[in-house]
Amino acid sequence: MKLVIATNNKNKLKEIKEIISDMRLTGKIEVLSLTDFPKSPEVVEDGATLEENAIKKAREISKITGLTALADDTGLEVDELNGEPGVYSARFAGEQCSYEDNNKKLLSLLSGVPESRRTAKFRCVIAVVVPSGKTYTVEGAMKGKIAAQPEGKNGFGYDPLFTPEGQNKTFAQLFAEEKNKISHRSAALKKSEKILLEISGNS
Numbered sequence: 001m002k003l004v005i006a007t008n009n010k011n012k013l014k015e016i017k018e019i020i021s022d023m024r025l026t027g028k029i030e031v032l033s034l035t036d037f038p039k040s041p042e043v044v045e046d047g048a049t050l051e052e053n054a055i056k057k058a059r060e061i062s063k064i065t066g067l068t069a070l071a072d073d074t075g076l077e078v079d080e081l082n083g084e085p086g087v088y089s090a091r092f093a094g095e096q097c098s099y100e101d102n103n104k105k106l107l108s109l110l111s112g113v114p115e116s117r118r119t120a121k122f123r124c125v126i127a128v129v130v131p132s133g134k135t136y137t138v139e140g141a142m143k144g145k146i147a148a149q150p151e152g153k154n155g156f157g158y159d160p161l162f163t164p165e166g167q168n169k170t171f172a173q174l175f176a177e178e179k180n181k182i183s184h185r186s187a188a189l190k191k192s193e194k195i196l197l198e199i200s201g202n203s
Helices: 010-021 050-065 086-091 099-109 176-182 184-200
Strands: 002-005 030-033 068-078 119-129 135-146 162-164
Touching: 002 010, 002 050, 010 030, 010 068, 010 176, 010 184, 050 068, 050 086, 050 119, 050 135, 068 086, 068 184, 119 184, 135 184, 176 184
Parallel strands: 002 030, 002 068
Antiparallel strands: 068 119, 119 135, 135 162
């Protein structure tokens, strides 16, 4: 079965492919990206929730390609900020902002906030849509804390600031293999494994 990963984010695509390669899907599913479909449009993520965005992306790409599509939308929810940036995580510092811009804004808003109140969680919602339009969603989460300053060079997004529960390093200080074993995206993808196997007839 061919599976299209509905994202133009190269970092996210790389991470999804790495996680899938360690699952039972190897050899049963051919993973394609939007670069295989150069005429596919940019899907506007204007949903009010992570779920809405993930479903919209997967539905539009499945419709355009005629294949099963998988999309994820991920948000960082900081308790001190009442769950922000949440669904706006990618554009927290404004449209066309960089990862660094987002991290700087987050640190600014948490300036002076003690470690005990810097709790947060990453939430990843994955939507899988088959050509008939049938839609499946799963969710993965990882609790942690926001560091006082960026640490580490690996990963992307808020990884330099997010210290996962049970670790004394940020996601950006972990090797990809270490992060992929415990991350919110990994948890969500592992939940989607059974769905994908059933769809492909390999359950």
